[in-house]
Amino acid sequence: MDQVNLKKLAKELNLAVSTVSRALRDSHEISSQTKERVRELALKLGFQPNPHASSLRQNKSKTIAVIIPEIENNFFSQVINGIESVTPSKGYHVLIYLSHEDYNKERDILQLLRNGRVDGIMISVSNTTSNYDHIDAWRQAGIPVVLFDRTSEELDVPNIMTNDAEMAFKATEHLLKRGCKNIAFLGMAGNLSISNRRKVGYLSALEKFKIATPPQIVELTSKDYTNREILRKLFQDQPRPDGIFAAIEKFAVNTYEVCKEINLHIPQDVKVISFSNLQAAALFDPALSTIIQPAYDIGREAASILFKLIEKKMLMPYEKKMILPSQLIERASTAVTGQ
Amino acid sequence: MDQVNLKKLAKELNLAVSTVSRALRDSHEISSQTKERVRELALKLGFQPNPHASSLRQNKSKTIAVIIPEIENNFFSQVINGIESVTPSKGYHVLIYLSHEDYNKERDILQLLRNGRVDGIMISVSNTTSNYDHIDAWRQAGIPVVLFDRTSEELDVPNIMTNDAEMAFKATEHLLKRGCKNIAFLGMAGNLSISNRRKVGYLSALEKFKIATPPQIVELTSKDYTNREILRKLFQDQPRPDGIFAAIEKFAVNTYEVCKEINLHIPQDVKVISFSNLQAAALFDPALSTIIQPAYDIGREAASILFKLIEKKMLMPYEKKMILPSQLIERASTAVTGQ
DNA sequence: ACATTTTTCGAAATCGTTTGCAAAGAAATT
DNA sequence: AATTTCTTTGCAAACGATTTCGAAAAATGT
Numbered sequence: 001m002d003q004v005n006l007k008k009l010a011k012e013l014n015l016a017v018s019t020v021s022r023a024l025r026d027s028h029e030i031s032s033q034t035k036e037r038v039r040e041l042a043l044k045l046g047f048q049p050n051p052h053a054s055s056l057r058q059n060k061s062k063t064i065a066v067i068i069p070e071i072e073n074n075f076f077s078q079v080i081n082g083i084e085s086v087t088p089s090k091g092y093h094v095l096i097y098l099s100h101e102d103y104n105k106e107r108d109i110l111q112l113l114r115n116g117r118v119d120g121i122m123i124s125v126s127n128t129t130s131n132y133d134h135i136d137a138w139r140q141a142g143i144p145v146v147l148f149d150r151t152s153e154e155l156d157v158p159n160i161m162t163n164d165a166e167m168a169f170k171a172t173e174h175l176l177k178r179g180c181k182n183i184a185f186l187g188m189a190g191n192l193s194i195s196n197r198r199k200v201g202y203l204s205a206l207e208k209f210k211i212a213t214p215p216q217i218v219e220l221t222s223k224d225y226t227n228r229e230i231l232r233k234l235f236q237d238q239p240r241p242d243g244i245f246a247a248i249e250k251f252a253v254n255t256y257e258v259c260k261e262i263n264l265h266i267p268q269d270v271k272v273i274s275f276s277n278l279q280a281a282a283l284f285d286p287a288l289s290t291i292i293q294p295a296y297d298i299g300r301e302a303a304s305i306l307f308k309l310i311e312k313k314m315l316m317p318y319e320k321k322m323i324l325p326s327q328l329i330e331r332a333s334t335a336v337t338g339q
Numbered sequence: 340m341d342q343v344n345l346k347k348l349a350k351e352l353n354l355a356v357s358t359v360s361r362a363l364r365d366s367h368e369i370s371s372q373t374k375e376r377v378r379e380l381a382l383k384l385g386f387q388p389n390p391h392a393s394s395l396r397q398n399k400s401k402t403i404a405v406i407i408p409e410i411e412n413n414f415f416s417q418v419i420n421g422i423e424s425v426t427p428s429k430g431y432h433v434l435i436y437l438s439h440e441d442y443n444k445e446r447d448i449l450q451l452l453r454n455g456r457v458d459g460i461m462i463s464v465s466n467t468t469s470n471y472d473h474i475d476a477w478r479q480a481g482i483p484v485v486l487f488d489r490t491s492e493e494l495d496v497p498n499i500m501t502n503d504a505e506m507a508f509k510a511t512e513h514l515l516k517r518g519c520k521n522i523a524f525l526g527m528a529g530n531l532s533i534s535n536r537r538k539v540g541y542l543s544a545l546e547k548f549k550i551a552t553p554p555q556i557v558e559l560t561s562k563d564y565t566n567r568e569i570l571r572k573l574f575q576d577q578p579r580p581d582g583i584f585a586a587i588e589k590f591a592v593n594t595y596e597v598c599k600e601i602n603l604h605i606p607q608d609v610k611v612i613s614f615s616n617l618q619a620a621a622l623f624d625p626a627l628s629t630i631i632q633p634a635y636d637i638g639r640e641a642a643s644i645l646f647k648l649i650e651k652k653m654l655m656p657y658e659k660k661m662i663l664p665s666q667l668i669e670r671a672s673t674a675v676t677g678q
Numbered sequence: 679a680c681a682t683t684t685t686t687c688g689a690a691a692t693c694g695t696t697t698g699c700a701a702a703g704a705a706a707t708t
Numbered sequence: 709a710a711t712t713t714c715t716t717t718g719c720a721a722a723c724g725a726t727t728t729c730g731a732a733a734a735a736t737g738t
Contacts, residue, residue, distance in 0.1 A: 003454070005724060016688045021726060031686060048454035052395040053724035056693045061391065063434075071419050077410045084410075084437050093456070095402075096435050098423050115342070115387035116694095117432070256622045280617065283595045285624030344694055355718045360696060370716060392694035395723050 004045045013037060024049070060119050063093040064306060067109055067123040069101045069150070070222070074249065074277040075295045076124070079148065082299025083122065090307055092119075101222055103128040110134045120144035120306045125152065127190035127222075144309035148302040149293075150194045158315065160302040160322045162293045164194055167326045168201025169208075171245050171273045171291055176209050178271055178334050180243030184216040184234060186251040198247045198275070216241060220251050227251065231258040235270075246274035252288060271334045275326075286332035294324045343384045352376060363388070399458050402432040403645060406448055406462040408440045408489070409561070413588065413616040414634045415463070418487065421638020422461065429646055431458075440561055442467040449473045459483035459645045464491065466529035466561075483648035487641040488632075489533045497654065499641040499661045501632045503533055506665045507540025508547075510584050510612045510630055515548050517673050519582030519610055523555040523573060525590040537586045537614070555580060559590050566590065570597040574609075585613035591627060610673045614665075625671035633663045 010017045015034065023030045023038035024047075030038075041047075055061045066083060068076045080096070087094050095118060099106035106126050111134070113121065120143060123135065132154050138145045139157055151159035175183050185202045187195045199217060206215050218234060220227045231254055234241065246252040252274030259266055266272055266286055276290040305319050349356045354373065362369045362377035363386075369377075380386075394400045405422060407415045419435070426433050434457060438445035445465050450473070452460065459482060462474065471493050477484045478496055490498035514522050524541045526534045538556060545554050557573060559566045570593055573580065585591040591613030598605055605611055605625055615629040644658050 003724095006726095007724075017725080018689080018727080019687055021724095022687085025726085029686060034686080046450070046453070048451070050395070050454050050724050051456045052391045052400065053693090054726075055391040056389070056395055056695090057724085057726045059693070071416045071423075072413070073416075074411070077412075077416050080410050080435065081437070084435070094435050095432050096419065096423070097433075098420070111385070112387070114385070115389050117390045253619050253622065256619075260622075278619065280592050280619060280623070283592065283599075283623045284619065285622060285626070287624070342694095345696095346694075356695080357697075357719075358717055360694095361717090364696085368716065373716080389694050392723090393696075395725090396694080396696045398723075 003050075004047045005050065009038065009041055009045070009047060013041060055116070059116065061117055062091055063095060063118045064303075064310075065095045065097060065109075065113055065118040065121045067097045067099060067106065067121060069099050069124060069126045071096070071098060074279075075149070075293060078277055078295030079124075079299035079302075082296040082301075083303040085296075085300050086303040086307065092307075099126040101126045101128055103131070107134040110138065114138075114141075118143075120146070120310050122146045122148060122302050122306055124148050124150040125192065126150075127188050127192050127195075130191055144306055146302050146306045146309070148298050150192050152193055158302075158305050158309070158320050158322070160298050160305065160324070161194070162298065162326045163323050164197035164326075165201040165204075167275075167291045167328065168198040168245070168247075169205045170201075170328055171275075172202045172205035173209070174289070174328065174330065174334060175243040175245060175271055175273060176205065176211070178243075178267075178336050180271055181211075182213050182216070182239050182241050183211075183243035183245055184218055184241040186218050186220055186244060186246045186248075186255070188247060189219040189221050195247060202245060213239070220254070222250070224250070224254060224257075227254040228258050228261075231255060232262065235259075235262060235264060240270075242270050244270060244272045244274075246272065246276075249274055249276035249278055252276060256284065256288075266333050267335050268337045273328075273334050281329075282331060284333070286335070289331045289334040290329050291326050292329060293326045297324050342389075343386045344389065348377065348380055348384070348386060352380060394455070398455065400456055401430055402434055402457045403642075403649075404434045404436060404448075404452055404457040404460045406436045406438060406445065406460060408438050408463060408465045410435070410437060413618075414488070414632060417616055417634030418463075418638035418641075421635040421640075422642040424635075424639050425642040425646065431646075438465040440465045440467055442470070446473040449477065453477075453480075457482075459485070459649050461485045461487060461641050461645055463487050463489040464531065465489075466527050466531050466534075469530055483645055485641050485645045485648070487637050489531050491532055497641075497644050497648070497659050497661070499637050499644065499663070500533070501637065501665045502662050503536035503665075504540035504543075506614075506630045506667065507537040507584070507586075508544045509540075509667055511541045511544035512548070513628070513667065513669065513673060514582040514584060514610055514612060515544065515550070517582075517606075517610055517675050520550070521552050521555070521578050521580050522550075522582035522584055523557055523580040525557050525559055525583060525585045525587075525594070527586060528558040528560050534586060541584060552578070559593070561589070563589070563593060563596075566593040567597050567600075570594060571601065574598075574601060574603060579609075581609050583609060583611045583613075585611065585615075588613055588615035588617055591615060595623065595627075605672050606674050607676045612667075612673050620668075621670060623672070625674070628670045628673040629668050630665050631668060632665045636663050 006017045006020050010020045020038050023035045097109045103126055132152050136155055145157045147157055148160040151161050187199055203215055244255050255272055264270055273289040277292055277295050281288040281290045301322055345356045345359050349359045359377050362374045436448045442465055471491050484496045486496055487499040490500050526538055542554055583594050591611055594611055603609055612628040616632055616634050620627040620629045640661055
């Protein structure tokens, strides 16, 4: 409506538009008196420069995009929180996109953003993504990209993640030390590198401790219903697993649900440990042993690295592949039961 | 870099820029043959119009902002999910801002957005917000605003929320019917209308059932540590509450933590019910009775209404104040114990 | 007093898209 | 055949901020 713009300020002050613009950007070629006059009026009228005009002229949007598979997941919420801990101070804005674990959506989103709407993107790929050309196209175009958590070895872009294999090893080792003989790994369908890392940790623990029973790798999805179906079958088979290592929180929840339903006792009949960022895990019945990922830090670091790229700063070697350690919290779901 | 724009397309096709533009927007004044030629090349070169140029020219950004107090809360995550269920099909983009329960941040964010960066905003106010002028300024400027969940009666903008008072009444009634004599209400500090609505429901239930013991209203914050401190004191006082009605999930979690710590048994010693959107509430020890808010629907409806405003459509009367019902799920934390 | 530098400011081009208006040609009407 | 109408296209002016270039004014040096 009565939008206040540079022209209006200039007219009011009897100055040229260019002078007003320079004054507000604190240019050295404007006298401090005029700067003061300009700033005063700008403040009084609540002037905010039109972002589209600036973006068009300067060819930068002061906006980044965050593309995640889903948001109803504590991990990703915490990551966003971490990202938001850096963006405002940089004067940046954050666009959120959900791929809903769908490669086509992910590709379309990236295509949609391909014309200056954002200065960089942070992405955690969907579990149906196996081709990374849509991401590589950005790298080729010279637009900063950072991958976090669900990363890819194929792409020459910074990866920020946690020590998945190591923690998966420890989780499996933990179950073995608590007496489990037959541990099943609940992984995500698809061939995400993160799932592979966790699977590798699981397998190498079994190998290191020379477990005779073959590994049991169960692939679950994002659908609670089918997951429970699969888990019911799993627990009916002989030999029944006496240890469950869930690669993601949702699968642990599904496991609890099914155990309750078919009257299997945790930890007596089966012990459970899971990657999870839920504060309430300690309140579960029984309290769930978890591997907590540094989600907030991952978001913060990933954003910081993205800004370094945007500002064309050099990255330190360790910033190209940053691994932030997770933490294993032992609780009742993996306790030894005397029987 | 080698950005493809209208000028490039025009030159390639030997057409005027305006013709290409019109062809891509499917204008009636362009022959179908040229349209075809233009579209073909545009597709081949992967042309995406520069959003800043369009926004500048058309004075609309195809972007909305969502301002929430925090994101590490299942409720708000689900709301965002609901919002995102409408935005892509409208060709809109979603900016996320966190006020961190800080009125000043909230005001600054709104100020920052005041120049066409967004076509509308959706906001759930912070609990330190008691003055609504910063929001009213938007309404006055004619830019669409929608409030959700944490709404305000003062403002003449659409409010989308749940039936807080009614459900608070039911929750309190539920505790009373399960034998509680001394129910404490855990509300949020500040004077949010949503807290008031829930408090009113609590009080009117006590009144209706002619409870002699005075109401006990406890104000908690977003800091776990201080909350636990306060709760410890609460449980030491005599008479000790035998029922807890938590207005938000976090407070129920804090209650569980403290009860575990000081060895109070739920539901024998104290029964607990809470507003909560956590799927895992059923897995708590004991399973937590909850009032589930239709978070996804709130997000979806709020976004739909915002788009109606943006498209300058008339709102139905019920859309100006939309109340979506919550659901009470009774679980073990409010079970009657035979003793 | 004159030349030179420095300071301060304005005019105009620019970013890429959209759109009002004019113009040219084809088709239809009289 | 002359006129009007319709279709299709191009030209040029927006949108608002930034920035290059250059001019005027002031300050400095000789």
